[in-house]
Amino acid sequence: MTRLSKLDHRWFDKVASAHLPGADRLLPALSASADHGRLWLATAAALAAAGGPGARRAARRGVGSLALASLTTNAVAKYAVRRRRPLTDSVPFVRLPAKAPWTTSFPSGHSASAAAFVTGIALESPRYGALLAPLAAAVAFSRVYIGVHYPGDVLAGCALGVAAAVVTCHWWPPRPPYVRDGRTRVEAPALPHGEGLVVVVNSGSGKGVPGRLPADEHLRLLLPKAEILLREEGADLADILDEAVVRAGQLAGVLGVCGGDGTVSAAAARAAEAGLPLVVFPGGTLNHFALDADCATFEDTAHAVHHGEAVRVDLARVTDGEGRRVTDFVNTFSIGFYPELVRRRERWEGRIGKWPAAAVSLVGVLRDASPLDVTVDGEPRSLWLLFAGNGHYFPDGLAPSHRPHLDEGLLDVRTVDAAARLARTRLVVSALAGALNRSRVFRAEHVERLAVDGLTDVELLAYDGETAPAPDALLLSKSRAALTVYSPAEHLGEIRQQLRTATAAANERAEPRPRREN
DSSP: OOHHHHHHHHHHHHHHHOOOTTHHHHHHHHHHHTGGGHHHHHHHHHHHHHSOHHHHHHHHHHHHHHHHHHHHIIIIIHHHHOOOOOOOTTSOGGGSOSSOOOSOOSSOHHHHHHHHHHHHHHHHOHHHHHHHHHHHHHHHHHHHHTTSSOHHHHHHHHHHHHHHHHHHHHHSOOOOOOOGGGSOEEEOOOOGGGTTEEEEEETTSTTOOSSSSOHHHHHHHHOTTSEEEEEOTTOOHHHHHHHHHHHHHHTTSEEEEEEOHHHHHHHHHHHHHHTOOEEEEEOSSSOHHHHHTTOOSHHHHHHHHHHTEEEEEEEEEEEETTSOEEEEESSEEEEESHHHHHHHHHHHHHHHOHHHHHHHHHHHHHHHOOOEEEEETTEEEEEEEEEEEESOOBSSSSOOOBOSOSOOOOEEEEEEESSSTTHHHHHHHHHHTTOGGGOTTEEEEEESEEEEEOOTTOOEEEETTEEEEOOSSEEEEEEEEEEEEEOOSSSOOHHHHHHHHHHHHHHHHSOOOOOOOO
């Protein structure tokens, strides 16, 4: 027996002979609750249901890290080492599990799963990670306390779990904190209680807001003096936005919108043309633009409106070959199979995480896709897709999710070539290996404008979750700093906290009611 092995046995005996008040009943139950990852899956579900976008990202990474750690531990490490379980003669009978584990001892699978899950959570949300770390440590310690693992097994499992969580960053980089210093802060009219603000609420956008209050009532609670125009089922959104622009010009000169990214895009184009600051409330399903503007909740936006806090934002424009405007976009534009890729990815990412969902979706889309023969800036190319982001998106690859800067003046252009030999296979292998940026079939560049000709076989272009008929030729360009968008300057503030408290109280008092659907 080696020196390390003797030390491991000695510490096991010390823990076995120890008696912690209350632990004989608590730790065996805690250990059993973590069987097959049940404790962590339930925790992830609670985070996803009760938390915001950051909590949902953390839950997905935690589950993905757990799955990788569990696979590595149970399918590889345990069979490679084959260490026997400890003898339990010195462990009190009350602590022993009802059913002895049948697998080998090294490393501890429970410890690996606990460490992987909490590390994955911490990579996305250090606050949630810190809250869950003691629970993970208790699960790991319980495996020695109930006599099924040596301390060395637990330490090795924890190390493996942490490594598994870190490895996920290779394919799916964590979303970094917002880079506020990199944004152009500007003054905007401060509107206490929303006085002078005109807000268009698209009741048909997305899935509604959290809680039981409809969006218009939520807004009236936060900004009681704002004027709200509700778009009911069947009403023309463009007409209501045009009416709101006129009305905003007669009041404080501020236009507001509550809806999904497509609704926000339509409002942004009108606000830029009229020279009006824009207020964005996240009323859609994904709310990409609102999140990038740090308006994750209605309270965030209301805080910015109260204090007149705003940032400059670029507006991207699409024109046809004759210079006529086709559309504007605030997030992304694409032709090819990218819209279908996004649709499939979003269907799966809540279950398996964004990167695995993107890889699985890519395989399915490529099977049925046909390449596009187009000319890009005078260069004939055969492409599977062309993607353009309004600003530099992260991460690189085919699953962009966020951008820390909103007024760079550049388009983030990504293309996937179809002309290369074995292009489909190389694309899939590169995506699965997390090496898409080094693949010769993938190209990324940042430009101020992009000309695309030869679109006769392209029926539709996609932008901000919407579609439009594609012209035979188009030009993508930027209107730099065309928009002033309200955005809170701080994550926490006294007024915002008061607003959240008031909203929570109103939701408690509100009776459940059916939601209006379009």
